[in-house]
Amino acid sequence: MKKLYIFLFSFAGIISVPSAYAQLEYKDVAHIFYSRCTSCHHENQNAPSMMNYSETFALAYPMGGDLASNRMPPYPPDTAYKRFQHERIITSAEKADVLSWLSTGALAGDTTLAPPAPTYPPYRLYGTPDLVLRTGTFTSNAGVADAYNCFSLPTNLTQDRILRAYEIVPGNIPIVHHVVVNIDSMGTTTSDLTGGCYTITGDVGIGGYAPGAPPTVFPGQAPLKAGIRIKAGAKLVLQIHYPAGTAGQLDSTQIRLYFYPVGTTNVRAMYxxxxxxxxxxxxxxxxxxxxxxxxxxxxxxxxxxxxxxxxxxxxxxxxxxxxxxxxxxxxxxxxxxxxxxxxxxxxxxxxxxxxxxxxxxxxxxxxxxxxxxxxxxxxxxxxxxxxxxxxxxxxxxxxxxxxxxxxxxxxxxxxxxxxLNGVNEISKPELISNIYPNPSSDKLNIYLSKKADYKINISTIEGKNILTTKTNEDYTQLDVKNISSGLYILEANDVKSGERFSKKIIISR
Ligand code: HEC
Structure with a gap:
């Protein structure tokens, strides 16, 4: 019935919904929000969260117009002209479903029947980065106008390396509009933190960050290994755009770089x-x-x-x-x-x-x-x-x-x-179903979604391992009383399937 309706809908090209058809409820459209919207619309981003029924309902009013006008999801390239990876688009059938759901009052129905919400781990690239560069704590200088600041960060590389991938992680996501990264091969540039750094220095553009965009990864296995050479002594220049009205707020953005191992052969140069x-x-x-x-x-x-x-x-x-x-x-x-x-x-x-x-x-x-x-x-x-x-x-x-x-x-x-195996825009079932209490001061109870051979570890957000344990149960308790207060990443790794899952935990006392 639903399929038939969609067919009729798109065939006739109308926007209103004949009331004779079954009304859609949240459970029927939640998967669309989870696959098309929540990569940007989740907590602590610069788009309002849309992770459950009540948050989504709160946006119902502007949503109809934003979808109908193609303002959301934001994706400028014309898909009729050329197709790209990671397109932030919604299909016309999905859009019709959401508009139909909105037009009949954005009903909740039984929200427990909705698919589980995806989770957004703090880092999207697997493995340990070879180099992490940070801007340091910076106070936004964007008062009445937007501010563009260029941070020139020394790599301190003593030999040339080939860049395979990188991930930019804003410290304060709601105030970081975009980041553009250049390599300064000579290592001679200095930071321009006046707010007016419109033109980013450096000689080789390597990409950047925008809300909702995946990390930059160059193909790294047969039939194509490619990367960008970073010269010894080079600096990376990060141009960060802070929107007007954020003056006084703090940020500390990091770029996490992955190189090919020294001596890797047949890596083709990307320019x-x-x-x-x-x-x-x-x-x-x-x-x-x-x-x-x-x-x-x-x-x-x-x-x-x-x-x-x-x-x-x-x-x-x-x-x-x-x-x-x-x-x-x-x-x-x-x-x-x-x-x-x-x-x-x-x-x-x-x-x-x-x-x-x-x-x-x-x-x-x-x-x-x-x-x-x-x-x-x-x-x-x-x-x-x-x-x-x-x-x-x-x-x-x-x-x-x-x-x-x-x-x-x-x-x-x-x-x-x-x-990239963790970067799947469609959610996977979580390995960790609950962590309690979080923040924790003494004991941390970890509930896993099924019995399996797990390796569980806690590391600092810089990636330094603090504690590792193994279990083949679906529940384990960790003693965290010797870990100092701070923000950590807890990762569960299903050793057989290779599936991994991480969550932020806070130790506080
Ligand atoms: C690439 C990131 C991104 C994706 C994907 C995205 N949005 Fe947004 N959305 C934003 C940002 C950022 C804002 C706030 C700034 C603005 O309004 O432009 C926003 C604003 C909105 C607003 C306006 C909120 C208000 O208070 O006026 C609605 C409604 C909305 N989005 C709906 C959606 C829907 C529905 C989807 C999925 C079909 C979606 N968005 C996908 C980034 C995104």
Whole structure:
């Protein structure tokens, strides 16, 4: 019945729900929130939590409009043009179900029949990072305007290493809007904590962090091992965007880096560069304009990811490669949003043969019709790095082409990646069903979801192991009275299946 209804619904393309059909209850739609929304909408994020019925119901009113207008989930690239990994999208059938649920009053029904909520462990990459760099405690300087600060962090590497993956973990997630990371190979840059660091220093862009985005992982097993070289003595530059109104709040963001073991062979070099730039653009107040950039490709390349960039007067953009009448699509954003940008990783690398030209075109709407226009009334806009200027600055991650690159199934390769096996956007049943009491001062009771051979350990958030124990029961009690007060990670590892699960615990006395 439900399937039939969805079919009729999408066929007719209507938004209201005929009342003759069964009313959906929370249990029928919870899985949609858990797979499409809660990666951003959970506790302590910069989006309001949506982890249970009452929290979701509290957002019911704005939700209908946000879904109907495609404002949520936020995903700028046009899926009709090119597909990427980790798309933050909702299918039309799922959207129809949520709208139907909303239109009949967002009923609770028996909420215990809803699937279990996913959990979000503090770190998403498995294994121990080779290097952890921290900004140190920083007090946000974003008063009436947004602040952009650049933290230049020495790696202290004594030999070159090849970056395989990294994860950025904001200390205070609600105030960290985005982080962009560059390598400063010479190690000569210094931090700019004035709030006006619009242009990030450094010579090699390696990606960044945006709310809800997965960690950056380069393919690290056959048929493709790839990575970015970090030179001995290099610094990493983290540009962190704190939104207006957060002044005085504390943050301490860390970047956790995973390298290939020294001496690993056959790692192909991934490059990051910005071939498409236009610094002569200008758009007078109350006009619209199109600006372009192009770049001749002298040798065949495999494009791994695209990161187009503009500010708030831009409303749409497109990147492709062409030779005569042949075009190779790369990315199209019909509804550009400055707040949602990042590297978009192709599902299969895109081969650009030599002789083709990379091409970019951005459309700038400097009228009052553009709701994101930073000026009211509109002002003349010039090229520049401040968010009230404009840019055309389209970056790519790419490699020198090797035959077969375009056939490698990146998503499948990533699904088998040992670093990423915990990053599954669909929830798995939890191994740990309860920890009591938390915070704890003396004894910690750990309830597991089933009997199995477990290794359980407690480590500091820096990854230092404090305590390890084994059990084959579904319950165990740990004595924590010798552990000093603080925040720790408790991990349960089902030794046979390899499944792992972690939760934050607090020791306090
Ligand atoms: C990539 C992260 C992300 C995902 C995925 C996401 N959201 Fe959001 N959402 C946000 C952020 C950040 C905000 C707050 C800022 C804003 O409103 O833009 C927000 C705001 C909202 C609001 C407005 C809240 C208010 O008080 O006005 C609603 C409703 C909403 N989201 C619904 C959804 C739904 C439904 C989904 C899943 C279908 C979803 N979002 C998926 C990040 C996300």
């Amino acid at each position: 990051a560069s910005v071939p498409l730039q236009n610094w002569s653009l200008t758009t007078p107040a109350n006009t619209t304009n199109t600006y372009t950039a192009s770049y001749y490709v002298p040798l065949p390349i495999s494009v791994f990811a695209a990161f187009p960039h503009s500010h708030k007067v831009c409303t749409s953009l497109i990147n492709y490669a062409y030779l005569a009448a042949d075009t190779i699509p790369l990315i199209r954003i019909s509804n550009w949003r400055f707040d949602w940008q990042g590297y978009y990783t192709f599902r299969k690398m895109v081969k650009i043969p030599n002789g083709y030209t990379l091409f970019s075109s951005h459309f700038y709407d400097n009228t009052t019709a553009n709701p994101n226009n930073p000026h009211n009334p509109p002002q003349n806009i010039y090229a520049g790095t401040s968010t009230t200027d404009e840019m055309l600055f389209d970056a790519f991650q790419w490699m020198i082409y090797q035959p077969g690159d375009e056939n490698i199934d990146m998503a499948a390769l990533m699904a088998n990646d040992p670093l």
